[in-house]
Amino acid sequence: MCLITFALDKHPRYKLVLAANRDEFFNRPTQPMHFWEEHPDLLAGKDLQAGGTWMGFNQQGKFVAITNYRDMASIKESAPSRGHLTAGFLLSPFSAADYMTEVEREGHKYNGFNLLTADSSGFYYYSNYDGSPKRLSEGIYGLSNHLLDTPWVKVTKSKRHLNELLVQDIITTDQLQSMMFDMETVSEDQLPDTGIGAEWEKLLSSMFIKTDFDYGTRCSSAVLMDYEGNLTVQEVTYNSQQEVLSDKHYSLKLDQPFGSDCY
Numbered sequence: 001m002c003l004i005t006f007a008l009d010k011h012p013r014y015k016l017v018l019a020a021n022r023d024e025f026f027n028r029p030t031q032p033m034h035f036w037e038e039h040p041d042l043l044a045g046k047d048l049q050a051g052g053t054w055m056g057f058n059q060q061g062k063f064v065a066i067t068n069y070r071d072m073a074s075i076k077e078s079a080p081s082r083g084h085l086t087a088g089f090l091l092s093p094f095s096a097a098d099y100m101t102e103v104e105r106e107g108h109k110y111n112g113f114n115l116l117t118a119d120s121s122g123f124y125y126y127s128n129y130d131g132s133p134k135r136l137s138e139g140i141y142g143l144s145n146h147l148l149d150t151p152w153v154k155v156t157k158s159k160r161h162l163n164e165l166l167v168q169d170i171i172t173t174d175q176l177q178s179m180m181f182d183m184e185t186v187s188e189d190q191l192p193d194t195g196i197g198a199e200w201e202k203l204l205s206s207m208f209i210k211t212d213f214d215y216g217t218r219c220s221s222a223v224l225m226d227y228e229g230n231l232t233v234q235e236v237t238y239n240s241q242q243e244v245l246s247d248k249h250y251s252l253k254l255d256q257p258f259g260s261d262c263y
Helices: 083-091 096-109 153-165 173-180 198-203
Strands: 003-008 014-025 030-036 039-047 055-058 062-068 113-119 122-127 139-143 215-226 230-238 244-253
Touching: 003 062, 003 153, 014 153, 014 173, 030 215, 030 230, 030 244, 039 083, 055 083, 062 083, 083 096, 083 113, 096 113, 096 122, 139 153, 153 173, 173 215, 173 230
Parallel strands: none
Antiparallel strands: 003 014, 003 139, 014 215, 030 039, 039 055, 055 062, 062 113, 113 122, 215 230, 230 244
16 A cells, blocks of 8 residues: 555544555556455455555454555665565464564565554554554554655645544445545645655655556555444555546454454
């Protein structure tokens, strides 16, 4: 993913409310979210080039998502795919807390990343640019291609939009999808400097990315989970003209809810 905003324990009905956009080159081979044939309890998209995923769940009650940390001056050409970190958690016997400890030991091998993991042991965040894993408590969070809650305009905007939805008794995945379909770029004085040049910084400054370079937002995900572990997921995939290619809905009853508290 390249933009994730989520609320933990901020709504009386939903333990987790999450919306995310995945930005990627359109020619990179990808399967939309589905139950993996070789692991039928795993629900995730699949990067067919490297074999990993950007966001996923399993029936036992695990959640994982990842964003790249954008630092063009420190790219390791031979680094392993960061997508293996996500699939690795969903397929591992480790709890979210223990898995993050393992990732911290190996994180230096990868290019920059931000990893979210969750299960009944809690909801965790780790970046190989930011010290040790952190257990997240109640709150509204935003994550793009820098550290958690870095105040890039699209991060603060997405958190504000999500906060506005949280006043409603019922939130729908369609509302979360609409929230993320925002192509407004920001002024040059508000752009970060991550080493890609001002033109690309501006193109990537919107919540939903549209470019003329065969790169942009390829899918948007909306997630709702109540306090009993009833999970609803919607993933909408797009082509380079922002036309909908697929609109998939999934409902799961997790064996154990994930989140910031143990159950």
